[in-house]
Amino acid sequence: MKRMIYILSHLAILTCALIMNQACQEDYEMVDPPLVTGTDDLDEEILMPEDLECYYVTPSGKGLLDGSSWDNAMSTELLRNLLNASSNTDITIQNAERLDGKYIYLAAGEYELVKNDAGINVDYTGCKNPVEIYIEGGYDPQSAGTDLSKRDTKRFVTSLIRKTDSHANKTINSVFQLGNQTSLHFNGCVFDGKYNKEENGTVRAFYPNGTNTSLYLTDCTIKNFNVKKAATTRGGALFINKGNVYIDNVEIHNNIAGDRGGAIILANGSCQLFMNACTLHENSVKTQWSTAIHTGGKAIMCMNNTTIWGAAGNNDRNIVVNGDGYFLLANSTIIGNENNNYGVLRSPSYPAVLVNSLFCKGKGTRTIYLDKSPYLSKGYNVYQAADKNWGATEKDTDYSDINMPDPTLTDGVYQWNVSDGKIKHFATEQEVIKVVKEFKVEDNPIGMQFLEWCGEAAFGKDGRGQIRNKEKMQAGAYDAGL
Template sequence: MKNKLLTISKIGLLAFTILVSQACQEDYEMVDPPMITDYDDDLDEEVVLQKGLESYFVTQFGEGDMDGTSWDQAMDVAGFRKLLSGSIDLSKSTIYMSQGKYVMSETGGLGVIIRKDIKAIKGGYSLLSEGTDLTNRRIDTYKTVISGDVNGNNQADSGDCGLLLVKGGIIGIEGVTFQYGYLSNNDAKSNECGSGIYINGNVNSTSVELTDCIIRDCKTEAVNGQGGVAGGTAILIASGSSKLNNVKFLDNAADSRGGAIRCNSNKAVVFMNNCLITGNSVRELFGVGIQISSGHICMNNTTIVGNPGKGAALNGGGSFMLANSTIVGHDIDQEYGAFRCETSIDGDTKFINNLLISENSTAPSFILNGANKEAYSMGYNLYQRVNNFTMDVSDTAYPTLVNGNLTEEGVYKWNIDQIGQVGGYATKQAVINAVKSFNPAASPMVNLGEVFVEWMGEDAFGLDQRGVTRNPDKMQMGAYDAVLSN
């Protein structure tokens, strides 16, 4: 009996301690001054950030006194939100997250606003982890979900919230799924309309780098009469950059312009390697997978396929560097096809060793749209039809639909034997040289192609999307390579 009474007493004391701890924490957070920022938003005061811990531990419901010092004292989702948005310096901190669902607001509307560097956020840890042990991690088994599902109905709709609004800082995120981000008609406005990850800060100090992540089932609805602003459902960049390595964009829906990704100014940059974009859609037009209205994108070993909508799978007036990638226009898009380009002559669009096809027999693989537009094929692309453009002599025309399919690995697998005579095959070095030559005048980063190669490393151009080593002297077009012999 005494043992039972002692146990009950400990539980009661623990509950009281947690309540007092939470109350004190909330009181402290309420008096936080504004964050320092180089970006001209709604804050104009400076603050000296408090030094953060080297490691923070987070579970969905929290543990112990929830100070984040270990798994046994893990923060809960409310503490996690405050950690991201508050005045603690996280530039040297890693946040470890266990499996669970972390909703980014208690109410519908915008998600968590971040204005600072965060060294790393890492998901995929088991709930059974103890102390500071980091060995029990499997991101596919122990799913960490940053969610907008406020109303708890497992879909993005009215009452839900957006996910992250990054208005400053260099942030690394690994092994996390972003899901059910949503913005309603009232919140989808031109300067804050991304329901997933929205990036708009000082171009030199604002970047989100995702590794081994998924962004899925997010939705953005437009303000009446302003459908053009409600795009980039998964990632919308107004100013800053996003570096995406092995990221999947699945089943996101936009009102228009960018079912998954959108750049909306010359201060916006996207790097992509080993990525998959499928199942995304737009209600109206343009960039069913990606829309670069203005800005710059570098892409390697990326597959864009199976995105239902009209206005091209990849579209925009910005600058494009495409290498070793597969772009497939959807069957319902009979006019614009795979890649619709409106790059001005002061921009820079180049593509090499890609598979550019359309499932619709009348749609182009590539269309250069409008007067005073410019693009360059650097060769070794396989295509079906082009409009207003002349391909390179080393490109291969194949008007018949390529027979291929999206595998469980997320790569569009096809057999080059069906093609017949090929105009030429790229070498690894030729691809690297072409990418390094990419240098849009309006880019906020000088020699953008070289920066992209440095980020990935040259070896990445000798692999396909699955990580299979290509023949460096005879590389198959697109993100899938069967390793062709000499």
């Protein structure tokens, strides 16, 4: 009898197990496998965030890692995966739909974006219109929920960096490569290459190279990049091959190229650069040509309230700003340095338009280099040691006999006092704006586009943001309030 009860009890247990197993099979639901981008290792599981109104990111991520709040912030890896173009067009389009018009908020910390010797390739070739992406740094890492009130870009530094043992050969030696249909906006971020000057580096910050491609940098810093041994050794921080770049209140320093453009190169006529209230210093080249900015044929560069202090050269045709493109310089300062035998500015192919700007020799011996083509001065420029017959007007001032202060930067500008009685003509704000409005390239109203981007108010301030006397403006990016 006991044996029979024992057998029946085991049969009952087995029957219950079979019923439960069947129930589990009936309730089983297939789920999609984790998405993997074309540039990631296939054996790594990559979680993709849901489609949100905005995304929150910390260096290591938090909670659910879905980016829905600071408490569930995405990680660096997920951010990289979301921005990076995939070999699967459907995934790229899906990511474009997730990101178009959205803001990505970054908490303070370091984000290592160069992985497996590859940077980030932002390319939306399959999209009909440019995909607009906004990335903001400077948020308190202790922020909670969706609170965006705790932002201070000086205190809460957000750094997008190259891991010190990594390169970036798969994306033309750049942290960010911008391809087609891309409009990428950064605000309050530091881009740090982490190189020291003695290293032979291979990575720059940006490589715009696409149709309908734009890069916007506001209140940012680009530093410590180095391409002395890269596949393309030009443009230490920024190599613009195709596209438009807009930089406002950006500091670019301590970047190194092999030759041409220690900080920036505009490669050809498919490039355009607008600069307002920027500071470039300590950017250099290992060999020849421009220590700061270089432009290729028919490239366009406009600047307002920008200060460029050239690094020492090696007398190998070195110059601070050089090229065959179209230049418009308003309210800007260029300072020379030792062994820049070609001076601070050279524009041999098309007459550069200059207004109310300062050309100071610094520790160098030459500023404006004539070389083939005269400049188109619109007056109120102050210059030292310029080549004869460069194109000065009666409203420009030769300041060669005045001892200028030793080159140094205070609040991002070179500060100097006007010598009593030496300068007879001072620009008004409206005169400068008129010159900008009239600047055209092959009938293209570039000056009007530049003015619309800067806003008229930008021409009534100096490079520090201080209000100028609109009826008596000091030449260059610094104004003492005459």
